Amino acid sequence: MNKNINIAVIGLGQVGNYLYNELSIKKKEIENKTGKRIKIVAISAKNKNKKRKFKLNKKIFYTNPLKIFKEKKIDILFECIGLSDGISKKIVETALKRRINVITPNKALIAKHGDYLAKLAEKHHVNLEFEAAVAGGIPILRTIKEGLATNRINKIYGILNGTTNYILSEMENTQETFDKVLKKAQKLGYAEPGNPKLDLNGFDAFAKVRILSALAFNNQISKHKCIMEGIENIDLKDIKIASQLNLRIKLLGISEIINNHLFETVHPCLVSKNTYIGNVNGVMNAVITKGKPVGESVLQGEGAGPGPTSSSLLSDLLSILRGNIKYPFGIASNKRKFIKPFNNNDYSNSLYLRFEVKDKQGVLSSITNRLAKHKISVKRIIQTPDKKKNIATIVIITHKTTEINAKKCLSIFNKNKNILKFPTLIRLYN
């Protein structure tokens, strides 16, 4: 690599624009740390004249990013558009094939096409770095690839989505409904104003889980259909009841090796208020790694926003400027294995079940009989009648049972006229 490094930034939304500014400010510092002199020689976005927080050099602006490859010599390209396919994929592909190093915070792209793109990068002897794709400012990928490189990791889990964690925390703190708090989150810029669905339904966290397990277990990015649930159905009532039980609801992403099989999931969990993970609140992210010989390590930090994301993008830049070519997933693509998926049906947990029922004799026993029939034993029952409306809330905490058993057991409650809606199920974290 030459001393002078040409850089292109593609996509000038919140992240791209912030990054552009950071690169301009920190030129000298980067030279001190790496001996390389960086220069932004091309930037690209759809709209040249859109109002942005930081001023751009319009002389190097391209409306069509693909034109840059023909007109400029680029050493390192930042892809900050964020689509899983389309122009994002096209740009990254083209860059790698032209031996241009690529840095991206695009988790959707990496979770979907990471294996293919990594092979492409290896074939053309360039770097593909994506630290910012998982947990914003927390250098978790670097930590797995380098800091914990020779540990045998068997589990990695955590709070991987700041938006949903903010919403759950805020519902507990203010006792406001999901819809109200979601609107607040959108106002504050924590949730997408147009379509927050990918945060809320667990998709965003799940893309991160897939990337984390690829790194932690040296496996190819899994394609298996997994249990993925978001927080859209979490009711303020559940948060209140959880709190009385000294529990808190968190959307956890979990990746684990169980009997040599890979298990990945994202779903809301009830965790004790006394645990570490139960106290990671607001927009914070946290990732917990269990490995040998290192034991349990925790990384916590701000999970979103242009500042933390930009911090990770620059750490990727420095890694490229300092080092040799590295494997995008820590080892060569042909050494990455396929780990058989764990059968989701066998996933087992204690369950929190909330029934809304008519306050009539025999209803509770019809529920407990059904549970008994499926050998689901009950740890705790809390029944709260609403005498005025003649209804009652029954919360049951069960001992451990498998997914398939719980599903079979609960299926019947669709048809029971004394049960006003299908029961709410939240898993307890072990």
Added chain:
Amino acid sequence: MNKNINIAVIGLGQVGNYLYNELSIKKKEIENKTGKRIKIVAISAKNKNKKRKFKLNKKIFYTNPLKIFKEKKIDILFECIGLSDGISKKIVETALKRRINVITPNKALIAKHGDYLAKLAEKHHVNLEFEAAVAGGIPILRTIKEGLATNRINKIYGILNGTTNYILSEMENTQETFDKVLKKAQKLGYAEPGNPKLDLNGFDAFAKVRILSALAFNNQISKHKCIMEGIENIDLKDIKIASQLNLRIKLLGISEIINNHLFETVHPCLVSKNTYIGNVNGVMNAVITKGKPVGESVLQGEGAGPGPTSSSLLSDLLSILRGNIKYPFGIASNKRKFIKPFNNNDYSNSLYLRFEVKDKQGVLSSITNRLAKHKISVKRIIQTPDKKKNIATIVIITHKTTEINAKKCLSIFNKNKNILKFPTLIRLYN
């Protein structure tokens, strides 16, 4: 660097022996990750026949480590003896001069001679890595040098010594005295059986603070005399009173830029039980970094023991096998600056003061008058009489005051015959 890498391990205590075994087991994995084939070609310790946990290859054993340089071609040397001077320094110096990469967990050596040794490494174009010197298995140095590389860090602090954290947690949990718990810690291998002094008096944590601030602020390792206090004078009584106040005592290492001056310290702190740091218990270490743009990041993990230490030593090994030569402190030695030390006298905190007094009229007012004279305002007073003995314990929580002011104020209590011993002072963490 060739494909075949010769390794020497010097020092075969708990850490060195564990490392030797890990290197042997993980040879293939290291080759997969780096393309390099490692071979341990020399090991050294004082006693060849001492009983060790893992079996050694005695054919490559040297009693005199310096002989290795003459007889073997070494690429990477692990120094695991652990002295700040003497043979440890001699080996590292010799290795670097002979263009041998060095990896060491030796915080005493780095805190004392790190600047000199880094220059030596740079001059001879080799690596000097010391991830394991700070916070065991937590890859904090790599995170500062790489993950957070372009952030402007203004504060880094945390629990840096597992031994003292274990003792304080255990005293609180079991309500046993310092001496009893220390003995238990020695039995469990958490504290040195012979001389635990360097852990208990804060020296060990302080060496780590010096290394952390050199990395976080790009300064030369400071030589300034700082406030360094250990936990030897923490009484079970203080732990009990703290608990009643919803506080917990933690030995914190703190490094901070205050008005462009460097402030470094290690001392016990009272922290709220509701804070993150207040819940890092047992042998755990935690490091909190405040930077821009990343915000607050937390790293937590097991701080001691051969497993975590070995994890960090191997991460250094992989970094060397994968990359180019890196600056030991992240930037070139001649770019590291001298930051003027902050005046310790101006350090200011709320204080917890415990007085043991004769239970006589006028004693409390003599104390409060003295505080008033030095303009130290009182936030809270708790007086607990022991009627039988005719004595009383007075705990005063003050508003913020400077070190020098507190010192002057308290000095008089040496001479007051109604005050049975010099008051205990513990700073509250802001």
